[in-house]
Amino acid sequence: MGKQRVKFTFIGDLVKEPVIYKLGRDFKIVTNIRRADVQEDMGWVVLELEGEDDEIRRGLQWVGTTGVRIDPVSGDVIDG
């Protein structure tokens, strides 16, 4: 079992898609939302995923195909 912190960014109509619900339903992943800001045509959610590493990887791959942008949280890296 592993944990991963991620940030999903939703743009446009994706805001209305139940991506996080489906991620928990279709994969053996527990989703735990920590912080979010969802507006009409844009939104982000910071959450922790818990599950087998491979399952998390597969889940994130699927999220990527929906058009949601995935960024690491500890990699809110600031440089150049």
Next chain:
Amino acid sequence: MAFVNGLVCRECGREYPAEPLNVCDFCFGPLEVVYDYATISEVISRDRISKGPISIWRYEDLLPSNGDDPVDIMAGYTPLIKARGLGKRLGLNNLYIKNDSVNPSFSFKDRVVSVAATKAVEFGFETLACASTGNLACSVAAHAARAEVNAVVFIPSDLERGKIIGAAIYNPTLVSVKGTYDEVNRLCSEIADNYPWAFVNINMRPYYAEGSKTLGYEVAEQLGWRLPDHVVIPSASGAMFTKIWKGFNEFACLGLLEGVEPMSFGADQNTAHHPAVTTRMHMTQAAGCSPIATAWNSGQTQIQPVRPDSIAKSLAIGNPADGIYALRVINNSNGSAYAVPEEDIVDGIKLLAETEGIFTETAGGVVMSGLKNLADSGAIKPDELTVVYITGNGLKTQEAVEGVVDPLMVKPTMTSFEEELSLRERR
């Protein structure tokens, strides 16, 4: 003795000890350093600063590590130059250039890395690492050499030669990643979880970012303990932009500015705003990667990440971590943000070189074109005191300006020389 109480979550306010941490366990918000300003105000003075070393460590009281044994290759205290030629060209009579391209590894990154490296050594790390768009890699490798620790630096493989060589020369483990900066960043955050390394911009980030405040302090000190009316700054993550603002406000609240009464920092140190700080903060980004400027100009309070496509590679961060905080600073300072058209970047580099004799990289081209826009549009009035931050050196991005090379090709004879010269004059 550093005057640090600990770390605090920028989002939920939870407190943490001053350890190598960067994210709040509870809400995953970014952590920031908390200072004991009451004690700082008792020791700090203009006189004490003036007598300090000629580097960022003259401001040690306001940095998260004491200056007793810093990892110091003399970052900072760079020239502030009155820009007469450039000012004339732009119609600005009171224009100054903060020339940070002359830092030891040739960018402002030496300020942040000197602080991060010092903390890393304090914490006992033996390896200094980073994800970089170039300048940071150079600086981390240089400071690791100085500190006699290992360096592992990660860069996107399509970087300019000057940055690759400028990092490799210090003999770090150089990791060239086939991908964009955002992908390098993603990889590094995974590595940071698994290796006991001090990633300056991941687990050292709260300390690292504080180093940029010195860009604010120095300008204030060099202007005779005054603040400018306007500053113009290039941004990628937005971190430096927010820290310059923080530096101005710290100086004001601590009573270090001429004619300004000290004031309490209030409940949230990171958003303290002294009413005497009226400097307008102008951000510039390259149009090919301008998520913060785009959000500002469309009235959004959120940042929409982008896939960068810009010749200003040092500014090519598609998902700026400090973007929303930078938007608040623009708002609080009555500032602005401008996305510089890609085709104007090289013109900006040339303008600075031809009027002031300073060769800057593409990030400097961005800030120069942004300044020109502010002057042309009347946003900056001719007599207002304006400081433009030049943060990186042109020798690192020579590819961008190769077109300037057009010598007279002559045989070693007087006739050939005179022939070619007259041809050129008629051109």
